[in-house]
Amino acid sequence: MCPSPRGRPAGDVRVFVVEDHPVLRGVVRLACEHTDGLALAGEAATGEEAVEGCRTTRPDVVVLDLSLPGDLQGLDVARALRSEGTAGRILVLTGRTDDEAVFAAIRVGADGYLEKTAGVRFIADALLRVAAGERVFTAKQERIARSQLGEMARRTRESSDVRAVLTQRELQILELLSRGVTVKQVATRLGLSPRTVETHISKLYRKLGVRNRVQAVSKATAIGLVELS
Amino acid sequence: MASRPTLERAQPSRSPKRRLGVVLVDPLPVVRAGLALLIDERPDMDVVLEAGTAEEALEGLGRIRQRSIVVLIGLGLEGEQDAYWLMRAIRERHPGLAILGCGARADAMSISRALFMGADGYVDKNADPLGFLQALRDAADGEMVLVGPPSEWVREIAQGLERRREVQTKLTDRERQVLRVAAEGLTAREIGDRLGVRERTVTTHLGRIYAKLGVGTRVAAVRVANVSGLVTAGSLE
Numbered sequence: 001m002c003p004s005p006r007g008r009p010a011g012d013v014r015v016f017v018v019e020d021h022p023v024l025r026g027v028v029r030l031a032c033e034h035t036d037g038l039a040l041a042g043e044a045a046t047g048e049e050a051v052e053g054c055r056t057t058r059p060d061v062v063v064l065d066l067s068l069p070g071d072l073q074g075l076d077v078a079r080a081l082r083s084e085g086t087a088g089r090i091l092v093l094t095g096r097t098d099d100e101a102v103f104a105a106i107r108v109g110a111d112g113y114l115e116k117t118a119g120v121r122f123i124a125d126a127l128l129r130v131a132a133g134e135r136v137f138t139a140k141q142e143r144i145a146r147s148q149l150g151e152m153a154r155r156t157r158e159s160s161d162v163r164a165v166l167t168q169r170e171l172q173i174l175e176l177l178s179r180g181v182t183v184k185q186v187a188t189r190l191g192l193s194p195r196t197v198e199t200h201i202s203k204l205y206r207k208l209g210v211r212n213r214v215q216a217v218s219k220a221t222a223i224g225l226v227e228l229s
Numbered sequence: 230m231a232s233r234p235t236l237e238r239a240q241p242s243r244s245p246k247r248r249l250g251v252v253l254v255d256p257l258p259v260v261r262a263g264l265a266l267l268i269d270e271r272p273d274m275d276v277v278l279e280a281g282t283a284e285e286a287l288e289g290l291g292r293i294r295q296r297s298i299v300v301l302i303g304l305g306l307e308g309e310q311d312a313y314w315l316m317r318a319i320r321e322r323h324p325g326l327a328i329l330g331c332g333a334r335a336d337a338m339s340i341s342r343a344l345f346m347g348a349d350g351y352v353d354k355n356a357d358p359l360g361f362l363q364a365l366r367d368a369a370d371g372e373m374v375l376v377g378p379p380s381e382w383v384r385e386i387a388q389g390l391e392r393r394r395e396v397q398t399k400l401t402d403r404e405r406q407v408l409r410v411a412a413e414g415l416t417a418r419e420i421g422d423r424l425g426v427r428e429r430t431v432t433t434h435l436g437r438i439y440a441k442l443g444v445g446t447r448v449a450a451v452r453v454a455n456v457s458g459l460v461t462a463g464s465l466e
Contacts, residue, residue: 156393
């Protein structure tokens, strides 16, 4: 890409910024205006606006905040953009610095990850690099992603091991329990006597290596055996 | 959650340098010899066992008393007791050992499978020697190692794990059985014959499988089964 002296020739990287904070939005806008090769394609303050805006503007790079007001969070937006194919590359710009956020961003297909406090002054450089096909992650972030992947493998393994020893009935009961259904209600729903349900539950606890319902649900959720909806 | 106990802490700090013991498992003697040469040259590690089969490896591991061990398993180990089977077996019998899969440009699916079966990481034979050796040290320190594959593969490998989890937890045993046979390309009728159920029952099962996996066609379901390791990893059950 050749740098353009002035104006917005067709060769510029078109940037769409998704950020609810007006000041940060302004920073990205300024970076685009003052950097050769970058042009602002659009702005959005909510996830819904972002998905809609990218449909019409088809930007090369989306700068994406992970925490947004409204129902659609940053990760949901990334997923939507990826499945619709309405964004070339995604650069996450976020205040979240926890390991889970970094890993989650990578899993939805982010091409770069900038922390707001440390990274925003590198935004122009990061945008150009991401647009050129580079991945913009620090060595620390890559390491975090690997270790999270290892954790995920461990959990997946454990969940599959536990699943292998549970009967279909026990799994069914576990799912109902984790939705907060009482033993009596479980019995009614499955057409069993409460006593039978109790028997299933005690076997279930033994297999999970837990002593009560709270532990059972938290263990099952932790290893991904049941999902909290 | 408590991970593998850190090996060095368990040992009295008698020697300043903790030596790392490496177990080489690979069907090819030349590969083992090459790796042994590279490793034995280092002052901080040596090869404590070489094995050409899973059986030899397990037998040898039973005799090793050293605490700090990395088991390097070549993905080329095939047969009934293949590399993945061995990873699972070691994870169960010797939970304290670090296990690394080792291959030549393995794809994301194979790596995903290795991690699922019990590996603490993967190192490629095409890595530069220093990076390769560092991977062994990092694995011994309890780090998750991925040396060789481009870092964007983390996403694909994670997807493989996620699919595995879905197939393992969402489908019933019967549904998994049906899906595995369906992956061979049999018709509903043939599947029914194989499993001793009516064709109608098979189509009902298939319908439920599609719904649970969020797919619309048999081909898509089979693809999920492949990615999830259901088809390739018969040893899972």
